[in-house]
Amino acid sequence: MAYDLEEQEQLATLKAWWNQYGNLVTWLLIIGLAAYAGWTGWNYYQRSQAVQASQLYEELQKAIASKDNGKVQRAATDMTGKFGRTAYAQMAALAAAKSAFDANDLKTAKTQLQWVVENGSTDEYKAIAKIRLAGILLDEKAYDEGLKLLAGEFPAQFAGPVADRKGDILVAQSKVEDARAAYKDALEKTDQKNPARQLIQLKLDALGGEQAKGAA
Numbered sequence: 067m068a069y070d071l072e073e074q075e076q077l078a079t080l081k082a083w084w085n086q087y088g089n090l091v092t093w094l095l096i097i098g099l100a101a102y103a104g105w106t107g108w109n110y111y112q113r114s115q116a117v118q119a120s121q122l123y124e125e126l127q128k129a130i131a132s133k134d135n136g137k138v139q140r141a142a143t144d145m146t147g148k149f150g151r152t153a154y155a156q157m158a159a160l161a162a163a164k165s166a167f168d169a170n171d172l173k174t175a176k177t178q179l180q181w182v183v184e185n186g187s188t189d190e191y192k193a194i195a196k197i198r199l200a201g202i203l204l205d206e207k208a209y210d211e212g213l214k215l216l217a218g219e220f221p222a223q224f225a226g227p228v229a230d231r232k233g234d235i236l237v238a239q240s241k242v243e244d245a246r247a248a249y250k251d252a253l254e255k256t257d258q259k260n261p262a263r264q265l266i267q268l269k270l271d272a273l274g275g276e277q278a279k280g281a282a
Contacts, residue, residue: 119149126158135169139178146181149260154193156182163198176202183215188265193224200231209239226256230266237273 129137142162146155163178182195185281203212249270
């Protein structure tokens with residue numbers, strides 16, 4: 067009988083506790099389950115997006131191989147529209163820009179590169195897009211716009227290419243001293259084993275500049 071009384075007291079205590087905290091516990095459980103469901107659902111969505119994006123990117127690569135610029139641009143537009151948060155979208159936009167440039171469609175090339183500049187998820191992709199876009203602006207004689215695009219911070223590994231592109235624009239503006247300084251900077255920031263050093267050195271030599279520090 068003593069056991070029954072003790073059990074009844076425990077049950078009464080539990081009921082009292084539940085009456086006080088039951089709703090809170092229930093809501094916490096619901097929130098926890100909802101969060102878990104959302105997390106697993108998001109992971110599934112991300113995996114699904116990556117798979118679909120990779121398939122579309124493969125189609126884009128096939129279009130590039132067949133030199134079908136129209137199909138390349140359609141695939142890239144689908145990619146950036148539907149899978150804009152994936153790395154595939156940035157790679158697709160860069161590839162589509164190259165395809166458009168080769169087809170002499172500079173307007174589309176600029177649009178694709180600008181998308182990466184504005185929507186790229188990494189500084190590396192943005193840097194590549196800025197350097198290439200600055201090259202197109204150089205061809206269009208939009209020199210100030212190109213230099214503005216190359217201003218600011220870039221990942222360290224892009225310091226050489228950025229300085230080289232600045233030199234090209236400055237040469238086009240007949241700013242010889244500034245161009246020479248840019249090419250010297252490019253040489254100093256380009257790895258000794260990088261084949262690009264030879265071209266940069268040729269540009270510097272053409273301006274009558276001596277070899278920069280570290281030049282071979």
